[in-house]
Amino acid sequence: MNLENRKRELVKEFSPMLEKTTKVSKIWMGILVAVILVGIYAFFLQLFKGHEVTGMRDNVVWGVYIINFIFFVCLSYSGAFISGILHFFKTPWKNSVSRIVEIITVLSLIIGPIFILLCIGRLDRLHYLFLYPRIQSPITWDIIAIMTDLVGCFIYLYLTFIPDLAILRDNSENAPKWRQKLYKFLAIGYQDTTEQRETLHKITKTMSAMIIALAIVAYSVLAWIFSLTLQPGWNSSIFAPYFIIAGLYSGVSVIIVAMFLIRKYYHLEHYIRKVHFVSGGIILLIISLLYGYFTFSEYFSRWFSHKIQDTNLLNTLFTRYFWQFVLANYVGVLVPVVILFFKKFRTIKSITFASVIAILGLWLNRYLIVVPTLETPYLPIQDTRPEFIHYTATWVEWALSFTGVAAFILFFILIMKLVPVIPMSGIIDQEREALDKKGKTNQTITE
Template sequence: MNTNKRKRELVTEFSPMIEKPHPMLKLWILVLSVIIAIGLYAFYLQFTQGHQITGMRDNVVWGVYIINFIFFVGLSYSGAFISGILHFFNTPWKSSVTRIVEIITVLSIIVGPIFILLCIGRLDRLYYLFMYPRIQSPITWDIIAIITDLVGCFIYLFLTFVPDFAILRDTPDLKVPNWRKKLYRFLAINYRDTDSQRQRLHKITRIMSKMVIAMAIVAYTVLAWIFSLTLQPGWNSTIFAPDFIFSGLYSGVGVIIIIMFLIRKYFKLEKYIVQSHFVMAGIVLLVLSLLFGYFTFSDYFAKWFSHKPADINLLNTLFGRYFWQFILANYIGVLVPLFILSIKKIRTIKSITFAAVVAVLGLWLNRYLIVVPTLETPYVPIQDTRPEYLHYTATWIEWALSFAGVAAFILFFLLIMRLVPIISISETIQHERGQNSKQDESYNY
């Protein structure tokens, strides 16, 4: 295979994605920017008027923000774990999906911690966490774990981008602004795709793939410990760490399937993202739905069987005020994907994507039921009996900031797609080179 010729062909094929944006892409960027602007206005109101304009009160001190934080950090952990596994085992079909997974990983670990800042009432004292940390506090562990995970994932993402930056740098007829050509030249760090450079980069990437897997597990385990090491009913559980890990994978695989479907449809990449990718991801989602369902059942069964008054009060709250949310999160969110993905005949691209959407929504609602009902049933109730102090209802401020976070995630994803092809050129060439060598060996044999 003529590698240089194949590089030019792939650049020509993917260049419309980075040279001239699709009209719908401009519309999406405008819509997302408006949503973010509304979120910034909501943040201004919250910053100037305080948390009194949110639904958080003395009982429920956490709300939608912490749920979004858990969800995005779990998404980052899942992306890091899956990307690391794909690179470490050099999976043949990784060239089409690995960049999607890597971008999800970094953007999630950037957007997620922002929601923690929204929970803090005095942002002007944020630097105290860094100046006077207490190693006895799981919050300090979480800060260290998230910062370490962010740095590691960013380095890992950059290493996987380097070969494509070099290819774009060496394409003279690429119709992009001069500043972007200079940016490609700078980010390529003098990479020339020689045998020694390729082997060195491959070795470093494999080492980083092992590290990001370990860092992701540590980061999400520490996040689970923030809950399980407290005495709150519903949180003081020994299975929270593995439960959070598998639930993070469950949501991560679901989001990856959804993004694969959208990119495949709107960017006409049916040649690279094929049905087998969805089938394999669907099987993984099927296994994770079984594990997620098992951990959820074990958690609630242990609470019910213990007959502790605090746990019984929590279950009464779940089956009373939050009955339909409980059904949607823990039955519909598990059984529907399980039913769709377990039947081979109905395992199509659209049905797998639908199952992924149900799984992601169910998982988010499950995180909501972990946080809010527990805080509404404390050991010692507060004196104030006003409904807004006893029960939590998110205000438009919280929803605006939540949607702004999701919009920022999507917007950054689209902007990265404008910078570099969403299908890795270097990984595609490497995959094709491996296939050709196998065919040659088979022919010689």
């Protein structure tokens, strides 16, 4: 196999994905930009008028912003963990999903923390958080963890991009000049020699191990922000592993949905096959069972303890939030389990549907962790106005929430315009290893 010819073939195959933008893509990108513009308007409205344009008040100081923060950060940590596992253990089918996972990880880490800024009433005092941090505060440790994880994941993503950037640099003669210059700059002189390839592999493997450890530590710190308080519903000793399992639950689900959309839109059936969905579905089934067990343990222990604060919280969940509780903790867990448990149901569409249900159920579960707890504090609420006792998100909060999702999708599309979503270097490596194995087999037979 002539590697240079093979590289040119791959560049030619993936060039339409990189350089051409269909009418449908332009429409979708226009819709996403429109959503973002509405969100920018909502942001400035909140910036100038304050939190009175939101549903947050003195008692319910957190709303959908913190829920989105938890969800995106949860998604990033699970993506980092899954990506690290794929690279560290050289999973056979990693090449088809690894770049999807890596992009999801970095984008989630960028967008997630922005929602924390929206919770801050005085953004002009944000720098005090860095100038005068309290090392005793879990929030300080969470900031350190997020920043460290962002840097680590960004470096990790860039390292995996380098071989493809070098291939594009050497085989994009017909591409616009700005693309050629960008590929040359970002490839940093990589020539795909044996020595460079081995060095890059060692660095990437080391980074993957660090990412796995960092993901576990960082998401545990996020869980401790809740569990180290005395609030009923938060003061739990199992929150750290519960959050990690929930993160993997959402991470695998989002990856499956992304695989489905990318496969369908870019016609990548040859690379993203049914076996990838079935494997992802089985993993999601195992995680959903663990997630269901942790959810049951969390609520059962509170119900059985008969503490007055926990009883009040459960009464709130079973009255005001009854249907949300059912959708989050029954439909959001049992439906994916039923679909994925039976082999005949494991089709691409049904697995994707189960993943969508899991994502919605998990987001709603996070809502039930945050809001009802703040509505049932230890001390009685003095102001009895409904808007002070109960939380309802306003259009500003929903606009900014959808803006985060729109920005995530838009940046994902733009990154796929820079490098192929299926790593070309991974395809080359697989074919090179297959030839090496074939050569060794022929040599053994000859001997």
